[in-house]
Amino acid sequence: MTDKLVLKALKCSNCGADVQFLPGLDVSVCGYCGSNFERASEAREVSVEAPDLLAPFRVNNDTFLKAIRGWLSEGAFTPDDVLTAEIETKGTYLPFYAWSGEYKADWFASSGYDRQEEYIEMQGDKLVKKHRTVTDWRPSNGVINGRYLIYTLASDSVDPELTAFCEEVPASSAVSFKTEQLAGFTLEPFDKDSSEFAGRVEDEIERIAASVARPRIPGDRWKDLNCSTTIVSQDCVRVYLPFWLTTFLYGGQPFRCVVDGCNAARIKGTRPVDPDRINRARRMMLPGKLALIGAGVSLVLLPMLGMQFLAGAHKWIVLGLLGASMVFGIAGSIARSVMLARSKKLRQRLLAEMNSK
Ligand SMILES: [Zn+2]
Known part of the structure; x- marks a missing residue:
């Protein structure tokens, strides 16, 4: 040593x-x-x-x-x-x-048990029987003896x-x-000296104890989990x-x-990214987005300028722009995936070439 x-x-x-x-x-x-x-x-x-x-x-x-x-x-x-x-x-x-050893944790929580309750409600002039879920909360607790690394x-x-x-x-x-x-x-x-980590290791052991306790809490749901953790041994x-x-x-x-x-x-x-390809992908999706914005704007704006709401010409303008945004959107995403797939394929071919050397 x-x-x-x-x-x-x-x-x-x-x-x-x-x-x-x-x-x-x-x-x-x-x-x-x-x-x-x-x-x-x-x-x-x-x-x-x-x-x-x-x-x-x-x-x-x-x-x-x-x-x-x-x-x-x-x-x-x-x-x-x-x-x-x-x-x-x-x-x-x-x-x-490497910190290892045993810990003991006493945990306390509130366990929720769901049950169905019947109640009567007035609907118009009739009384209707209805059901609702009520949760009864009861305290629960347990002890964990575990190991950590x-x-x-x-x-x-x-x-x-x-x-x-x-x-x-x-x-x-x-x-x-x-x-x-x-x-x-x-x-x-x-x-760094090991003493610098004492606090962090304690927090980590508490986190481990809580994660072991959570699945052990009985009931349909739980809240207020509290773990009191003691480090039994530490190496x-x-x-x-x-x-x-x-x-x-x-x-x-x-x-x-x-x-x-x-x-x-x-x-x-982190991997490098190609800003040019990001911009190209954005541009491919742009016409669809613009047409959609156009549809939204004309839906609100044109009636304010005197057009009848969703009737006659207004209806056709809004529907036309919506249709255009769909067509442009689909075309844009096809072009985008073709471009990305082509680049990926090229990189995979280069990778295979490089690995075979
Ligand atoms: Zn250096």
């Missing part, structure tokens, strides 16, 4: 991210901002505490590239040449605290919106740590979990995404 690891460390001069790695690895690009590091020889030596556990990479570089390209080529408005973006990155172990990311280099994705780690992927497992990958240092270990972090430049703008190093189907990030 108190083993020390001797690593090399680099700090990105562009975004400030820290990167650590085993001596011998050539790290040239920052995984966070995509900028180039100065020569690797400038890396300093650091001694850090070894983690307790580590989940080894199951997604290798090829699988990662296939997954990220497949994901990139999806989306209705993704540029056709998106795959030309250079994707250069190394797998990174991100530092987490919560991961908190011990680094603040990752974007907040990607952090939540990284922390949703499937249980039981981490195994004991061996230094060889780090070979070829970079590491992100533990730059906190330092874990490295594997991720492919990448920042690629498209049109001079950086786009960030993360792929789970244990499961290539878990991807989160």
Whole structure:
């Protein structure tokens, strides 16, 4: 547990991210901002505490590239040449605290039981028998003894919106740590202390307890759930979990995404969009929308100018515009889907070509 690891460390001069790695690895690009590091020889030596556990990479570089390209080529408005973006990155172990243990929760709630009630109502000059549903509320309570496993990311280099994705780690992927497992990958240092997360972990355990309690509440409906949660036991270990972090430049703008190093189907990030195609799609739908607005305006405005409401010429103008909006609308959405399908097909063909290389 108190083993020390001797690593090399680099700090990105562009975004400030820290990167650590085993001596011998050539790290040239920052995984966070995509900028180039100065020569690797400038890396300093650091001694850090070894983690307790580590989940080894199951997604290798090829699988990662296939997954990220497949994901990139999806989306209705993704540029056709998106795959030309250079994707250069190394797998990174991100530092987490894994909090596990048992909790006990006493829950109290109001359970609602529905029943049918008969009542008499006057309708005109008759008395009518009717039914209505009434809910009787009774207190309910119970006890839960449960287990929890919560991961908190011990680094603040990752974007907040990607952090939540990284922390949703499937249980039981981490195994004991061996230094060889780090070979070829970079590491992100533990730059937050576990004590910083105490409050968040408590909130998370309460949330888990409430979600376990909810389906146990008897009755047809419930309200006022209150959980009093006690942490019975808690273990906190330092874990490295594997991720492919990448920042690629498209049109001079950086786009960030993360792929789970244990499961290539878990991807989160932002794709570039083609503003030109968005505008073209909008223009295709415009005539239908304008005709519909025209129909609405002439429905209200023309009678105010003296036309007889929905009779004679007014009726034909309104119906004509409605008909036109329908025809234009259908034509527009056909043109739009043809355009989007053509672009998607092109991207899929390019993807297949790229993958077969
Ligand atoms: Zn950077």
